[in-house]
Amino acid sequence: ILNVEQSPQSLHVQEGDSTNFTCSFPSSNFYALHWYRWETAKSPEALFVMTLNGDEKKKGRISATLNTKEGYSYLYIKGSQPEDSATYLCAFMSGYNKLIFGAGTRLAVHP
Amino acid sequence: DAGVTQSPTHLIKTRGQQVTLRCSPKSGHDTVSWYQQALGQGPQFIFQYYEEEERQRGNFPDRFSGHQFPNYSSELNVNALLLGDSALYLCASSLGRQLNTEAFFGQGTRLTVV
Numbered sequence: 001i002l003n004v005e006q007s008p009q010s011l012h013v014q015e016g017d018s019t020n021f022t023c024s025f026p027s028s029n030f031y032a033l034h035w036y037r038w039e040t041a042k043s044p045e046a047l048f049v050m051t052l053n054g055d056e057k058k059k060g061r062i063s064a065t066l067n068t069k070e071g072y073s074y075l076y077i078k079g080s081q082p083e084d085s086a087t088y089l090c091a092f093m094s095g096y097n098k099l100i101f102g103a104g105t106r107l108a109v110h111p
Numbered sequence: 112d113a114g115v116t117q118s119p120t121h122l123i124k125t126r127g128q129q130v131t132l133r134c135s136p137k138s139g140h141d142t143v144s145w146y147q148q149a150l151g152q153g154p155q156f157i158f159q160y161y162e163e164e165e166r167q168r169g170n171f172p173d174r175f176s177g178h179q180f181p182n183y184s185s186e187l188n189v190n191a192l193l194l195g196d197s198a199l200y201l202c203a204s205s206l207g208r209q210l211n212t213e214a215f216f217g218q219g220t221r222l223t224v225v
Contacts, residue, residue, distance in 0.1 A: 004153070032211040043115070044154075044201070046213035089153055098144070098167050099203075099214060101153030 002026050004092050006102035013080050014110055020076045021105040023090030027071035032093040035064055035075055038104070039086045047075075047088075080109040113138060115204050117217035124192050124224050132187040132222070136204030137215045142166075143185040144214065145177060146201040154201055160185050161207040189222075197224045 005024040013019050025033060032051045036044040048057040053068040061078045077084055087106045091099035116135045124130050136143050142161045146154035156169035160179035179185045183204075189196055199221050203214040 006153075034213065036216075041218075043216040043218045046215070049211055049213050051211050091153075093211065098156055098159060098169075099146075099154075100156065101146075103151065103153045 002092065002094060002100050004090060004100050004102040006088075006090055006105050008105060009103065010106040010108070012108045012110065015081060017080050017109075018076065018078045019080055019107070020074050021088055021107075023073045023075070023102055025071050025073070025090070025092040025100075026094075027069060029094055030068050030092070033066055033068075033073050034091040034093065034099060035073070036089040036091065037086045038089055044089060077107075080107075082109045082111055085109045115202055115215050115217035117200075117202050117220050119220060120218065121221045122223070124222065126192055126194060126224055128192050129188065129190045130192060130222060132189075132200050132202075132220045133184065134187070134202030134204075134217060135184045136202075140204035140206055140215070141183050142205045142207035143179060143183065144203045144205070145185070145187045146203065147171075148199040148201060148219070150198075157187065166207075192224045194224050197222060 007022050035047040038044040048064045050066040055066040057064050064075045066073045087104040089104045091101045118133045144159040145157040148154045158168040159166050163179045174190045176188045199219045201219045202217045205214045
């Protein structure tokens with residue numbers, strides 16, 4: 001059974017704080033690792049698709065790293081803003097775009 | 112460019128009934144995947160359709176079935192509803208021949224079984 005673990009489950013930070021989350025996934029049969037941001041009452045929105053060991057991706061204040069050999073990825077948010085409040089999901093792709101999701105990290109950024 | 116659209120947005124059904132959920136993929140996408148998200152969990156893969164065929168299936172019983180039409184839209188059918196089928200059902204579209212590309216999600220259908 002393929003399992004994707006995310007930590008922490010939830011996080012409360014102050015505006016301006018930097019934060020990071022962890023995603024652990026199987027290190028075998030790896031195709032890709034996806035990160036999604038899911039705001040309340042909206043659709044999950046892709047942040048990054050990462051495929052190669054050592055990949056680093058950046059979009060504005062958000063960045064992610066990937067270690068496929070040990071099976072983990074980190075998502076970093078620099079200088080958190082209230083609009084960053086959302087659930088951040090990671091998903092392991094085992095083939096043919098089938099995504100296996102973690103339970104997510106719920107981030108609340110307080111002004 | 113319309114994204115992924117799902118209908119209905121909310122639905123209440125009685126235990127034992129049958130339900131059909133619908134999904135229109137993002138323009139240009141040919142692959143549709145369905146996910147179930149129960150409270151407190153991440154989305155769980157139900158199945159995926161490509162070229163009108165079920166290409167992959169997750170650990171869901173045969174009560175869950177689907178269909179993909181020539182225009183790539185898709186339906187998810189659930190028979191003999193159980194209380195435990197209450198969840199948010201998400202549809203995601205992607206390009207079937209391109210691995211490792213992002214999936215685009217709809218806003219989901221909230222199904223409540225009473």
